[in-house]
Amino acid sequence: MTESSHGHPGAGASAADGVQPVGATAEQPEPRPRRDGAAAGPEAGGTITLQVLRYRPDREDAPYLQDFEVPWRTETSVLDALTWVKDNLEPSLTFRWSCRMAICGSCGFMLNGEPKLGCESFVRDYAPGPLRIEPLANHAVERDLVVDLEPFMASLRAVQPYVISDDRHPVPEPGNRQTPEQMVAYGQYSQCINCMLCYAACPQVGLATDFLGPAAVTLAVRYNKDSRDHGADSRLPILDNEGGIWPCTFVGACSTVCPKGVDPAAAIQQAKGATAQAWAAEFILPHRGEGR
Amino acid sequence: MRRWQGRTNEPLMWALFGGGGMLAVFTMPVLIIAFGLLVPFGGFGGADGTYERMHALLTHPLVSLLVFLALGLVLWHCCHRTFHALHDLKLHPPEIVRSAIYGIAMLTPAIGYSLSLAA
Numbered sequence: 001m002t003e004s005s006h007g008h009p010g011a012g013a014s015a016a017d018g019v020q021p022v023g024a025t026a027e028q029p030e031p032r033p034r035r036d037g038a039a040a041g042p043e044a045g046g047t048i049t050l051q052v053l054r055y056r057p058d059r060e061d062a063p064y065l066q067d068f069e070v071p072w073r074t075e076t077s078v079l080d081a082l083t084w085v086k087d088n089l090e091p092s093l094t095f096r097w098s099c100r101m102a103i104c105g106s107c108g109f110m111l112n113g114e115p116k117l118g119c120e121s122f123v124r125d126y127a128p129g130p131l132r133i134e135p136l137a138n139h140a141v142e143r144d145l146v147v148d149l150e151p152f153m154a155s156l157r158a159v160q161p162y163v164i165s166d167d168r169h170p171v172p173e174p175g176n177r178q179t180p181e182q183m184v185a186y187g188q189y190s191q192c193i194n195c196m197l198c199y200a201a202c203p204q205v206g207l208a209t210d211f212l213g214p215a216a217v218t219l220a221v222r223y224n225k226d227s228r229d230h231g232a233d234s235r236l237p238i239l240d241n242e243g244g245i246w247p248c249t250f251v252g253a254c255s256t257v258c259p260k261g262v263d264p265a266a267a268i269q270q271a272k273g274a275t276a277q278a279w280a281a282e283f284i285l286p287h288r289g290e291g292r
Numbered sequence: 293m294r295r296w297q298g299r300t301n302e303p304l305m306w307a308l309f310g311g312g313g314m315l316a317v318f319t320m321p322v323l324i325i326a327f328g329l330l331v332p333f334g335g336f337g338g339a340d341g342t343y344e345r346m347h348a349l350l351t352h353p354l355v356s357l358l359v360f361l362a363l364g365l366v367l368w369h370c371c372h373r374t375f376h377a378l379h380d381l382k383l384h385p386p387e388i389v390r391s392a393i394y395g396i397a398m399l400t401p402a403i404g405y406s407l408s409l410a411a
């Protein structure tokens with residue numbers, strides 16, 4: 001993680017040296033139309049208290065909340081605010097980020113208890129505060145806001161998230177083509193950015209530790225529905241498993257919090273339906289699928 | 293049927309659960325409107341003799357079988373949900389509880405059907 005001096009426009013104006021936060025200084029830029037389409041009102045701004053969860057296992061026995069007073073203005077994202085804290089108040093504060101545009105999926109935090117992307121959540125929506133920032137729920141904390149990704153990565157690997165070709169019927173030249181309609185069949189599910197907000201929202205992820213979880217099942221369905229893929233049969237033992245799709249009870253929280261509109265809850269329901277069909281087919285034709 | 297570690301009979305349990313839910317969603321409103329509103333308010337030309345006619349229809353062995361299959365499916369839905377709610381409440385009851393819950397879903401329609409045959 002690099003130290004950055006860009007980021008928040010108020011960088012350098014710390015509350016400690018008595019300088020007003022930038023939102024209140026004279027050289028205020030002209031109000032610009034807001035990206036979210038809201039009427040361009042006067043620029044808002046002020047300071048807000050961030051209550052950030054700190055945990056450094058080498059130094060502390062238990063996590064605790066640390067308060068930071070942070071200046072903000074209309075366009076300050078929560079990630080900007082955290083970056084400002086790191087640049088001006090507490091260089092040891094640790095959190096993940098990269099793209100700052102809701103694409104890389106690394107900046108998921110619990111904001112006042114709700115899983116959100118820090119880079120697409122604005123401080124103005126939490127004013128006057130305080131705003132509590134914690135690591136994603138249902139995950140082991142490595143340090144401050146950084147969680148252990150390994151269980152999630154293992155789930156992703158388990159579902160064989162790639163196109164599996166049919167060796168017996170190789171694709172004829174000139175390539176593995178697909179029509180726009182065939183793409184629509186899985187398009188929505190391919191929008192996932194692996195931000196793990198759905199894992200933080202899902203009560204079953206917290207209850208059943210071996211549950212594959214929303215994004216991994218969605219990825220399996222995404223490839224099963226891909227016209228170029230022939231891997232559904234080899235993904236079946238991973239999905240139709242105690243720890244596969246069955247811990248899901250269709251709570252639907254995953255789809256509510258997903259920042260990309262992926263709808264993992266729908267994908268899991270489709271996986272359940274397909275699995276029940278496969279089960280019935282094997283019940284009627286007991287030797288179906290054997291020898292593969 | 294292929295076997296692998298961790299494979300359950302949950303696809304069957306879930307399919308029956310889903311079927312029961314669908315059935316309830318589609319038939320309950322119709323039943324409520326028909327027997328809760330239309331029949332009592334004379335929608336089918338007076339409620340007189342409704343009981344006798346329904347009794348005659350429902351005690352026909354074939355009709356009765358269909359009705360108990362349908363009700364059994366809806367009851368299965370409730371029982372399956374109840375069992376999973378135990379897990380949501382962080383209870384991990386012994387296997388006998390699971391058998392009892394699904395047993396209720398299977399035995400109730402069976403007993404009901406034999407009573408209706410005897411009626």
Ligand code: SF4
Pocket residue numbers: 191192193194195196197198199214215218254257258259260261262263264
């Ligand atoms: S499904 Fe949505 S919430 Fe879950 S990891 Fe993918 S983008 Fe994030």
Ligand code: FES
Pocket residue numbers: 097098099100101102103104105106107108117118119120
């Ligand atoms: S920093 Fe990339 S998603 Fe927020």
